[in-house]
Amino acid sequence: MPSRPDPAAAPATADEDVAAVHLHEVEHVYGGAGGPVAALGPISLTVPPGTFLVLVGASGCGKSTLLRLVAGFERPTSGTVRIRAAEPVPGGGAEPVPGRGAGIVFQQPRLFPWKTVGGNVELALRYAGVPRAERARRVPELLERVGLHDVADRRIWQISGGQQQRVAIARALAGDDPLLLLDEPFAALDALTRERLQEDLRRVSTQTGRTSVFVTHSVEEAVFLGSRVVVLTRRPGRIALDLDVDLPRTGVGPDELRALPEYAALRAEVGHAVRAAAA
Structure with missing residues (x-):
């Protein structure tokens, strides 16, 4: 299944005006005793309403940083984060409002x-x-x-x-809330509970049409949950792969879905991209 073109290279479109989440040339740098650390970017990303976006990559690649920027807990060093029906969160502008319009x-x-x-x-x-x-x-x-x-x-x-x-x-x-942000929420759960909650969350997102941004280390979890998967490179995190997951979200049971050859192919593609991006 084809990957999306690099969104940073694409011209701006009217779709950005109705996007649930839109990031434009976002970069984030942390200060520290050892000097500045470039954690993320530049990243440009447009997320239409109803998307279940999964961010996956190795530890330290900026997944959680990106989620915090979307939530408004931090401001980007440069670039703009825009949430639908909210004010822009520019690098040097007004204070963001953490969690407005989002369940976290x-x-x-x-x-x-x-x-x-x-x-x-x-x-x-x-x-x-x-x-x-x-x-x-x-x-x-x-x-x-x-x-x-x-x-x-x-x-x-x-x-x-x-x-x-x-x-x-x-x-x-x-x-x-129209937006649900999840930062590795299943990491501490046992395998059976984790699988059950994956299935519940997938069903709820389909029923409600809620836009979700989900952070994980698990390739299998990313492919099972996501309608779109973005793989980030090692620090500073950039988009290595932006992939639409064209798997049925209704009418197919979880076990049937995991047994599909298309599921296995997507899991292999995302797994390869995660390993290559971390190298």
Whole structure:
């Protein structure tokens, strides 16, 4: 399946005006005692609404940095990050608003330890404007989705780290934000739970049409989840491969999907690109 042309070399188009996420010539440099470290770029990237974009590459290639720039937690050293229905986040301009219009799941869960498992999810629903009666119905549904229906009344410190991350995922799924940002959310989970949540997340993204940006080290996870996969080079991260994943997202079960020859071919192509980009 053909890769996309280098977006940095392509002329600007009207599609950028309706893009869910648009990056133009973005670079990011970190300061330090040993001198500046170029972490990312230049990168130009246009993400249409409804895309499930997966960023994959070796450790230190700038995947999480790119996600933080999209979230607004940091500003790019140069270039512009634009989120649909939000103001531009220029290198030297106005302060970004972290997390506006986005549900975010970090590598480590960031929960309220004084609340119960259900209380953390209920709070997210409350912030999303969900009425109280509906919150009472949706909390069990969300906890069931991530396999935590039997621990709703436990405090956060009473459950395992993997369970805590599942609470964080349920909380991010609670709102109707148009953008979902996930930074290796499944890394701490056991294989069976990870696979189940991959399937849940893939289904939810298809049903809601929500735009997602997902960071992972796993080639298999990237191909299974993504409708588009971007491979980044080693630092400073640049786009080594930008690939549309033309696999069915409805009507095919997870096991059937993983057994498709097209799935194996895509996994091999992305795996080769990740190894070459890290060399």
